[in-house]
Amino acid sequence: MEILLAIITGVLYASGIYMIMRRSMVKLILGIILLGNGVNLLIFVLGRITKGEPPIIDSAEKVLEGVYADPIPQALILTAIVISFGLQAFAIILMKRTFKVLKTDDLDQLNTTDEDS
């Protein structure tokens, strides 16, 4: 299971970075989404995949005994998903506005900021 997830993570990272390095703005957004998913899977794998009980301490005991599943990676992933949801929504609107104003999808054409004015 870990090996499969590791391979998927690697593929998501590679394709995400490849898409970010294209010239098109749409591909930039796609790359960002793929990269975000890759990061989430990475956190999931690195948090150790174990089949265990929920980490709830019984009221009669003081410490947790036995194998338990770590809930923190899932909490982290959920937070990261929520954040990237907001950022991606912003990105789509931003790119759309930019396309409307500049009439181009090519990132190489975005060079008025470097002009001397």
Added chain:
Amino acid sequence: MRTLILKSASSYLIPVLLIFSVFILLRGHYLPGGGFVGGLVAAIAFVLDAFSNGLEKTKTILKIHPGFLMPLGLLVAFLSGISPMVFSDLPFMTGIWAENPIPVIGAIGSALFFDLGVYLVVIGAALTIIFTISESA
């Protein structure tokens, strides 16, 4: 795209979705669910309405601008966050709970109000984003 099937199905689906979103919101404390997912489900109900009946009609159903839900939800979440600081001298965001659980809803605490705030913010944000994208298309 206005089809009769979607239109008649949506008129039954939307109330079910809205009730389901409240159900998810309330069960979220111990089981999977919570404000974020509940808010998304509620937002989907309105998006479905916009698909079947058009954006203008959905806006008249909503009555208020969805953007207004964001500060409202933030305010609810903020007040539930600082309430332990004000009332019982506990650190920020500590859960304070009512002693007796209420039937149907269950135990009431500041966490529920925090989730309610998240619910409102998510509806507001999701609808604002989707309305903005579909308006400028």
Added chain:
Amino acid sequence: MTNDIIILPLVVHLFFSIVLMFFWNKVDFQKIFSVVANFIALLVAIWVFIFVYNNGTQVVQSGNWEAPFGIVFVGDMLAATLVLLTAIAGFAVSIFSTISVIRARLRFGYFSVFHFLLLGLNGAFLTGDIFNLYVWFEIIIISSFVLISIGGEKNQLEGAVKYFALNFFASMIFLTALGVLYGLVGTLNMADISLKIAEVQNRNLVEISAVLFLVGFGIKSAIFPLYFWLPASYHTPPSAVSAIFAGLLTKVGVYALIRVFTLIYGGEGFLSILLLTLAIMTIFSGGVGAIIQNNMKKVFMYFIICHIGFMIGGLALFTEVAMAGVIFYLIHDIIIKTNLFLISGLIYRIKGTTNMKKLGGLYANYPKLSLLLAIPLFSLIGIPPLSGYWPKISLILASFNAEEYWFFGALIFGSLITLIVIAKLWSEVFWKDQPKINFPEKFIYFDQLRIGQKFTFIFPIAFLTFVTLYIGFGAEHIQQLSQRIASELINNELYIDAVLKR
């Protein structure tokens, strides 16, 4: 309530932001409310600073969860100082925004987002949990995306796309580093990580996570090979927005580097060589970039990059003297960089351009104003006894003691370049005669403003200049403060003990 005092800067900004959102369309009310709110936030920040100064590191466990499990907020001396500086810069910029930012922009919730940005900055400085640091970073960048693209002019949108793409990428790298670190130590509390990372067997992975953090924070703080988004985007929004970005946004990256590389990766030898090399290259490339630019705003942007190198280099030396220099430079830099962009905004309002070739004759027309503007410009160079001079002594001393002569040379080079460029700027903008150009006609010039409106331009600059003068002439106090922070950073047991209540 006194236990929770370090939370207050967060609480007030969140509250003000929510209130401002309710008054979305009432721009005039928002202006007044935001200035008052920032004044209150300034008072709160002063209170927090004094409290932490007298009582030592404060810890708040949010949700009443014990330290390594819950999210903690830690107000040590460094965090309290930066919160105070944020409040000072925020107060000045909020006054400057009221008239200089046009109404069409203010209508899109400018002030509300501005308070969210300050909330994010304060949160990033105060948190003691590394994932929480990521969340605050995201709040900062989301707010800054809105501020940079508000208005929607052509070059603004272009700048926003570049800014967005690289900052989002940096966040993803930061998150990757976080995942690797969590896999190694199984905790997110920075104090707890600091204890557990020493026991990790697989040092290669520790080094990989360190480099990932360096790249992630490096993009945000604009160090050498990763700074190209900054000159492409920071000059596009209104000057008030540029000022808060220049003063605080890159510095929050520097803060994160300082925090992570003192607390978690304290004695990693290879990192100090890497950081030192990057610092030298950053100073060099920033300085060379500043020479060739003709636009005032762009010159100042390259200064940001150049002077980031000073701080990163001091961090790489990692001695108490060097750290004191870094902290002093950080204090000086936040105030001065904010002020520089406010100055460029004022000059833009007077002349309608920031191109140095088209400017001139400012000294002849506005002698008193020129004198006011001279103080921050000379402080930037570090003419004794103004504020830029003192931290450079510490940094040069530290580089000599550590026998790092390349960094010593880079420091001298950076200071010299700053001197040359400021001298050029002074002669072009202030002393040269006004060249004959076509002034834009549909433009409200500074002379046409009412006296109260002029005040909103002059007062923030004068206020920040006063703070700069205090940093320069009251250098003894700042030096003591910096040394105290430096010793707290180097002996990180104090921080760890305070957080874990050992």
